[in-house]
Amino acid sequence: MVAILTFSHGSRAAPIDTSGPVDHHPIHHxxxxxxxxxxxxxxxxxxxxxxxxxxIMFAPGVIPGGEGLHKFSPLVERGLETMSSSFANLVGKMAREELHAASNLDPHDLLVSAHGVSGVGYWALKRGTKPYTIGLAQVKAGRDIAKAQGRPYVVRAITNVHGESDHVRQNLRYESDLLTWQADYERxxxxxxxxxxPVPMFETQMSSFTRYGAATSPIPGAQLAAHVHAPGKLILVGPKYHLPYAxxxxxxxxxxxxxxxxDYAKAYRRVVLEGRTWEPVRPQRIARSGATIVVTFYVPSPPLVLDTARVSDPGNYGFEYEEAGPHAPTIRNVAVTGPDTVSVTLSAPSTDKSARLRYAFTGNAHAKAGPRTGPRGNLRxxxxxxxxxNNELFNWCVHFDEPVP
Known part of the structure; x- marks a missing residue:
């Protein structure tokens, strides 16, 4: 069978080769x-x-561009390692060995294709840009090859790893940009x-802002806010400070x-394969009593742990307390006091309504990102x-800056 693939951006039509990998299962892109x-x-x-x-991937590779997409090939990496292969392969493992092992359900094999571009912000990746158009060309190609093979086809999600260029520009509209980005893709x-x-967008927080000469950044907070304000649409997997950096x-x-x-695969499993809600380790409720602040967290897999072996302690396990005035109390102790709770003890009681509790929020300007040097914390x-x-797939607490009631 030969079908004709035509791209809307004007590329020449070319025959689709249906001799690539074919099975009876749907294609999840x-x-x-x-x-x-x-x-x-x-x-x-x-x-x-x-x-x-x-x-599978398109025959040109994991990052295939928008033309010459006429055939599927087994998903492998060429030259360098992207996150796409480990993401797809862990999804495959979980789907086959845990979720569908005792049934004849779809094993949920994935087609993955990347169209990101190094060193550019949202303004160069949004709807109407060349990279975005390439992404849609990949969708059209996947749809047409699947049709030629007689297989159902659906786009399941967008994975997004981003934020550095918008940090450099101090983009204060980044939360709104993320919401628009996801909505445009879905439509x-x-x-x-x-x-x-639906077509949810999975994201991780930028954890390298100190490398650009700043001690803090609005971008991780915007990424968390997008998750909170658009549940099920923008899905925050977690931070990246625990990962090995170059x-x-x-x-x-x-x-x-x-x-x-x-890390992305675990959140995808929860949302797409299981139809449930994914919450990273993040504050659910903050309460103050005298000199003690008690934080109740969303915890995917309790109990919480303060881990200084895998991530070095930047001080107070990454927690910060901030309030106005020259005599603000300081943090005296941080302790896990329940499977989902952390107690932060201050040097003195406070009722300041402007107080903030922060975590992995402030780092050393110019410091390299990572578990020993960058903005980070020890809560997982x-x-x-x-x-x-052979990775340890703990969920580490997100960067946050929250008011203390």
């Missing part, structure tokens, strides 16, 4: 956007050189595929990308999800 961390910058050498399941993808399924302190190592992909959960790459 996940698009990857963002800047350099979305395309594996510095992730040399490639680690995923064999496909353990039936995950345009549905127009192409005709699907009813020597530049901005990009990840090949192992770092592989670990990050598996006890997730025991098996990794395919």
């Amino acid at each position: 996940v698009l990857a956007t963002g800047q350099s961390l979305s395309v594996g910058a510095n992730g040399y050498p490639a680690l995923t050189t064999a496909q353990p399941y039936d995950n 345009d993808v549905r127009a192409i595929t005709g699907q009813r399924e 020597s530049d302190g901005i990009h990840l190592t090949n192992e770092g990308y592989r670990h990050m992909g598996e 959960d006890s997730d025991t999800t098996p990794s395919r790459s």
